Amino acid sequence: MAGRLPLDPPGSVERRIIDAARDCCSRYGWAKTTLDDIARTAGTSRATLYRAFPGGRAAVKAAVTRHETVDFFQQIESELVGVEDIATMLTVGLTTASRRLADDAELQFSLQHEPGEVLPQFLFRGLDDIFSLCRIFVAPHLGRFLEPDEAVAVSELLARLVVMHLLSPGGSVDLTDRSAADRFVRSRILPGLSIRTPAEPSTAGGTRTALHPSPPPPLAASTHGR
Amino acid sequence: MVSPAATVETRRRIVDAAARRALLVTLGKTTVEEIAAEAGVSRATVYRWFPGGREEIVAALVDSQLDAFFSDLASHVRDAPDFERLLVRGLMRAHAGMVDHRLLQRVLDVEPELVLPELQRRSRSLVGDIADFLRPYLTTTELADDLDVDEACRYLARLTLSFIGNPGSWDLTDEAETTRLVRTQFLAGLVRRP
Numbered sequence: 001m002a003g004r005l006p007l008d009p010p011g012s013v014e015r016r017i018i019d020a021a022r023d024c025c026s027r028y029g030w031a032k033t034t035l036d037d038i039a040r041t042a043g044t045s046r047a048t049l050y051r052a053f054p055g056g057r058a059a060v061k062a063a064v065t066r067h068e069t070v071d072f073f074q075q076i077e078s079e080l081v082g083v084e085d086i087a088t089m090l091t092v093g094l095t096t097a098s099r100r101l102a103d104d105a106e107l108q109f110s111l112q113h114e115p116g117e118v119l120p121q122f123l124f125r126g127l128d129d130i131f132s133l134c135r136i137f138v139a140p141h142l143g144r145f146l147e148p149d150e151a152v153a154v155s156e157l158l159a160r161l162v163v164m165h166l167l168s169p170g171g172s173v174d175l176t177d178r179s180a181a182d183r184f185v186r187s188r189i190l191p192g193l194s195i196r197t198p199a200e201p202s203t204a205g206g207t208r209t210a211l212h213p214s215p216p217p218p219l220a221a222s223t224h225g226r
Numbered sequence: 227m228v229s230p231a232a233t234v235e236t237r238r239r240i241v242d243a244a245a246r247r248a249l250l251v252t253l254g255k256t257t258v259e260e261i262a263a264e265a266g267v268s269r270a271t272v273y274r275w276f277p278g279g280r281e282e283i284v285a286a287l288v289d290s291q292l293d294a295f296f297s298d299l300a301s302h303v304r305d306a307p308d309f310e311r312l313l314v315r316g317l318m319r320a321h322a323g324m325v326d327h328r329l330l331q332r333v334l335d336v337e338p339e340l341v342l343p344e345l346q347r348r349s350r351s352l353v354g355d356i357a358d359f360l361r362p363y364l365t366t367t368e369l370a371d372d373l374d375v376d377e378a379c380r381y382l383a384r385l386t387l388s389f390i391g392n393p394g395s396w397d398l399t400d401e402a403e404t405t406r407l408v409r410t411q412f413l414a415g416l417v418r419r420p
Binding site: 115120128131153156171172192 | 334339340342345350353370374380381384385388391392394396410413415419
């Protein structure tokens with residue numbers, strides 16, 4: 001599919017090195033992991049490692065991040081396929097993403113012990129990459145219920161919420177909890193959407209509640225009930 | 227005997243010197259000696275003010291920049307006619323302030339790993355401060371039934387910080403678009419619906 005980023009196949013040297021690097025980092029962190037550690041864990045030599053990743057440490061780290069990110073978005077996408085309504089899709093997206101990040105040992109280790117290594121991926125410009133991947137992997141699925149522009153905007157909102165949850169899990173809503181996430185989606189996100197409702201009999205506005213792209217009505221006059 | 231004003235001034239000069247080093251070189255490669263030289267004070271004076279050395283100076287620099295940024299923001303939005311306008315003005319002003327912030331853009335370019343943990347460490351108290359600022363304005367708005375106002379304020383604060391950091395596909399220099407963002411993603415779930 002156009003725009004897809006393939007993962008290195010399992011069993012390839014690159015993949016073994018990536019897996020080894022993740023393994024080392026979840027135990028010791030990036031700062032204390034050497035290329036020798038990674039080569040040894042991968043059962044390969046330093047020379048082979050440099051042939052696969054001529055950029056050395058930085059290249060291995062970039063490959064690990066890319067692998068993780070693509071794998072992450074592929075998992076999210078696989079959960080969104082076949083979901084029949086937008087509320088469920090938003091909830092599934094939020095919980096799948098939040099749980100996976102909460103369970104990611106390497107990421108959690110780095111956030112706690114060496115935040116400078118990982119925060120650049122999640123803050124300021126780091127969000128650019130995350131948003132582009134949302135556009136590729138998530139927005140098309142939301143597009144079954146929303147206009148394309150709105151689908152992109154909502155896919156970005158989901159990413160923001162997941163990142164906010166990752167970086168301050170003490171926040172008000174536990175997005176790893178399915179029913180809490182569902183309540184959040186229904187009370188906070190759905191009211192702002194103009195959802196396509198092809199199954200419902202047409203109303204004055206036609207088959208969809210045409211709020212987009214014109215601005216929705218001002219305060220206290222949104223058209224969607226809970 | 228040195229006057230209190232002069233000593234506070236010394237501290238400020240040291241922090242300003244660190245800001246200049248960040249713009250010209252990098253904070254990561256700057257030593258306490260170089261900051262002292264730039265500030266025109268002795269190394270001992272720097273350590274008297276900042277026993278923790280460079281790390282503590284960077285923390286003070288982040289504090290002073292955040293203070294300046296958010297007090298400008300507060301004074302810019304304070305007299306907004308309603309809550310929606312307040313959020314729109316705030317997002318637009320903050321976005322412009324971010325784009326024009328040479329020091330922040332510079333450190334994000336060359337040494338994000340140094341400054342992002344400092345910013346992240348402050349995000350909790352920042353969220354609290356922004357939420358406190360927003361609360362009296364939010365309560366003048368007709369709110370959805372059963373809304374937890376404190377939670378809603380913290381949510382808006384976190385969302386605001388996220389958009390200041392990166393606006394995504396929204397053009398926060400455009401008032402109509404920013405208004406649409408505020409209505410759909412900030413307020414739709416908080417205000418009373420007919």
